[in-house]
Amino acid sequence: MSTVDATRAVNDGADSTTKDQPIFQEISADQAVEVVEIESACMNCFQTGTTRLLPTKIPFFREVVLMSFKCEHCGYTNNEMQSASEIQKNGVRIELQVQKSADLNRRVVRSDNSSISIPEVELEIPVQSQKGEVTTVEGIIERTITGLSQDQEKRRIDHPSEAASIDAYIDRLRQLKELSTPFRVLLEDISGNSFIENLLAPASDPQLKTSHFTRTKEQNEMLGLYEQNHEEQHLLKPIAEDEWPLENLQGEVLQFATNCPECQAPCETNMKLTNIPHFKEVVIMATVCEKCGHKTNEVKSGGGIEPQGVRFKVRIVDKEDLTRDVLKSETCSLAIPELDLDVGPHALCGRFTTVEGLLVAMRDQIDCTLFHDSADDGSKQKMDTFLQTFEDVLKLQRVITLVLEDPAGNTYVQSLSDNDEPDEKLTVERYDRSFEDNEDLGLNDMKTENYEQNAS
Known part of the structure; x- marks a missing residue:
């Protein structure tokens, strides 16, 4: 069953009261979560069995659909997880x-489009060879052992050497x-919807390295x-600048x-094009959901990538420092060295806010981690202590x-000094990007010379 079919079945199986509720709800002991049951064919005996669907959210990750099938005729069961999130950039x-x-x-959350390898034992699980699942590192190894152990008794008779x-x-x-001996687990997901738990969250984990490509x-295919394709592009009529000039979008x-x-x-x-004083043009987007009340605001840079990267260091001492305007782009990462906290660029989207607003968003993001429901007492206490420190x-x-x-x-932090005098609590550094930085931004494969000639 595909994710689209699963979501449609959830919508069709919901009554009038649940249709007014969000589709993906967090699992909570205080609130019952609707489980949808539908009839479906058993792939073992081709009789009619029952599939139970639970759309939910994995904290600090994404939306998923948990599916459990059971056939009363032959006893066949099957459990799987499918990502319900959009394909990541x-x-x-x-x-x-x-x-x-x-x-x-x-914990390991892997989608259908992920591959897993363990180089030390030359193990490789290709893309789309297994269904998505929520498991552990040990569970991945155990599932591989179970798969290899099937038909071993028959194989020992027919093919003893193999x-x-x-x-x-x-x-x-x-x-x-x-x-x-220590070993490595390499997980690669072309859809961007897989995840391995960070045991030291919210601090960075030296044993866990995450990169995007x-x-x-x-x-993509x-x-x-x-x-x-090239022929379809010629069928699209370009919008002339005099038909819709950029000035018409201002305000x-x-x-x-x-x-x-x-x-x-x-x-x-809602989307609006605006200018940030002393910076550049940006696109501000705001979304308000009438179902769950969730509010988001996101900022996209209206200009191109700058020749150099930028690093801001803001010393927060008094209340005035919390009121600084901040434009954080979607490629900007955050860190607080005193708390050993490192937040990657994909954790918080681009936004136009203040230093206080940025800190509150970081706290709220950390407060939605996996620790609350399933962690041990030591991990919960560690998280509570960290949140108290953040307060x-x-x-x-x-x-x-x-x-x-x-x-x-494309990130900007307001200076509180008048005129051109230096701000003692704000340090701005420009630096040359590394090869890895250019790779993440897609600049290494970007052709900027003679592209028109090659395209023709």
């Missing part, structure tokens, strides 16, 4: 260094669970994303239909430095 590549037993219990090789390989996989044409509020990022209910997004920062009971680093150079 970039793919994600995650590398985990497994060194201790706690690493084996890390069976012996498989038994030897299964022993190597079991040694991984015993942690006789631009998909190839073949990978695997996801059903096709580029417009104009445009609306377009979209889905709520929190509950996926249909809603409207002390907002109350100015602790001095910190907020670092904003944007390799695209």
Whole structure:
């Protein structure tokens, strides 16, 4: 069953009262979550079985549809997870260094479009070879062992040499669970909808490295994303500048239909083109959902990528420092060295706010992590202590430095000094981007010379 079919079944199976509720709700002990049951064919005996669907949200991640099938005739069961989120702009590549037993219990959320490999044992699970699931690192190894162990008894009779090789390989996989030697788990998802738990969240985890990459044409086609061919482009009539000049958009509020990022209910997004004083032109977008009340504001840069990256260091000492205007682009990462906190650019979208608003958004994002429901007491206590420390920062009971680093150079922090005098609490650094920065921004593969000649 596809994600579209699953979502349609949820909508069709909901009554009039649940249709007014968000489609994807968080699992809570205080509130019952509607589970939809539909009849579907059993792939084992082809009789009619029952599929149970639960659309929910994984905190600090994305929306998913949990599906459980059971056939009363033959006893066949099947459980799987499918991502209900949109395909992300970039793919994600995650590398985990497994060194201790706690690493084996890390949660792993993987979609149908993810591949997993363990180089130390030459294990590779290709893209779309398995259904998406919510599991652990140990669960991935155990599932591989179970798959290899199938038909081993018959194989030992018909093909004893091949069976012996498989038994030897299964022993190597079991040694991984015993942690006789450290090993790596490499997860790559072309849709960007996979995730491995960070045990040190909200701090950065030295054993966990996450990077994003631009998909190839073949990978886009695997996801059903096709580029417009050259002939179709000529069929589109370009809008002349005199028909719709850019000046007409200044101060104009445009609306377009979209889905709520929190509950996926249909809603409207307002968009406006405006100028930030002493900076550049930006596009501000705001969305309000009437179903769940979720509000978002997002900022997109109206200009191109700057020649150099920019790094802002803001010393927060008094209340005046919290009132600074901040334009954070979607490529800007945040850090607070005093708290050992590092927030990547994809955690918070681009936004135009204040320093206080940015800190509150960081706190709220951290407060929605996985720890509340399923973590042990030690992890919960650690998270509560960290949140209390964050409250002390907002109350100015602790001095910190907020670092904003944007390799695209499209981030801005207001200076509180008059005229051209330096601001003692604000440091601005321009730096040359590294190869990895240009790769993340897609600049290494961008052709900027003689492209018209080659295109013709």
